[in-house]
């Protein structure tokens with residue numbers, strides 16, 4: 001009988017994903033593989049929107065639920081999970097109430113349907129609303145307030161209300177003008193793509209990416225502008241070093257699904273791309289195939305890999321909390337805590353130190369994380385420099401990058417801190433941290 005209720009498959013998958021994230025502590029990105037793979041594309045997309053919007057407004061949704069129940073429902077009770085997603089559909093996605101109520105009650109078969117129906121009904125009668133911008137989870141909000149100040153937290157809250165725009169990275173930066181014009185033809189009149197950096201195009205939100213011109217031809221790939229910065233720093237440092245270094249032996253570590261690998265290949269380096277995950281490495285290969293570029297792909301744990309030679313430059317895009325991607329992954333900052341940060345920071349230090357021996361004298365290591373936590377950024381560079389007297393912090397000319405330095409100027413020993421409210425007037429960007437070090441030329 002349940003199968004006959006339209007839209008139930010998407011809601012069932014959304015509930016399973018929320019349960020995996022909020023009760024079992026999994027990442028939505030991982031949970032999604034298990035629960036949406038059997039759905040048709042439109043149900044899969046709907047399940048993802050419900051899960052993401054529920055997580056984005058979780059604190060405000062819980063406050064509405066708690067305002068209607070005599071006893072506070074337990075955090076991981078099924079009825080709370082179902083109510084959470086019901087309110088996201090009603091008050092954010094503006095799904096018609098009958099569709100929300102019928103599917104929600106079906107999910108609660110044999111459970112407290114009357115309670116759920118009562119809560120939804122009384123919130124609808126009271127014309128309840130969610131705030132325009134979601135309340136930030138307290139752990140992240142307090143930590144960011146201390147590290148980056150009130151403006152960053154306020155702007156992050158505004159950015160948190162919506163999914164980010166789609167950024168493209170062009171294979172050939174020289175095609176920027178022509179590609180922008182071609183892409184503009186597909187948009188409604190008056191809406192234009194913008195470019196904030198060489199080779200970068202930002203599309204208006206809500207574009208179906210693989211239908212855009214140039215996708216099949218491999219002219220571009222999707223990559224947040226902040227995520228384009230690390231490989232661009234590597235390419236700029238190599239280019240500044242001189243003609244011979246413009247194309248070098250480059251090792252891309254933690255490379256899949258390959259956004260940065262493609263930037264390095266497009267700059268004509270000889271690239272070895274390593275990742276521990278076979279599944280993600282397959283996506284890297286598909287991305288290279290689509291863009292008609294080539295890299296030597298290695299599937300290995302970098303800490304155990306014996307195949308390293310010596311390289312002109314290494315890019316380490318280390319595993320991290322990914323708190324800088326909070327807009328596209330709203331589950332991350334609902335769950336992040338000091339223990340996660342410390343565990344990943346320890347792994348990053350181990351990786352950064354482990355690869356130092358693989359760089360040629362005069363060569364570079366670029367260390368990057370998509371995290372807003374100092375432990376995974378500034379502190380990593382300090383630790384590396386204090387333990388490696390044979391390396392010096394460096395940066396290329398940063399004047400053409402769309403980011404403002406934190407204290408008025410870029411200082412190599414501090415690295416590059418990318419805050420989400422850079423280019424705020426154009427919709428902001430992911431949070432990131434990038435540092436570059438160079439092995440002293442007379443060192444072996």
Ligand SMILES: C[S@@+](CC[C@H](N)C(=O)[O-])C[C@H]1O[C@@H](n2cnc3c(N)ncnc32)[C@H](O)[C@@H]1O
Nearest residue numbers: 254255256257258259260275276277301302317
């Ligand atoms: C932030 S993602 C990389 C994104 C990628 N650089 C890009 O631009 O598309 C981190 C990657 O690190 C990989 N990884 C985690 N631990 C690793 C290890 N010990 N050795 C190699 N790769 C690892 C993960 O499989 C994951 O693909």
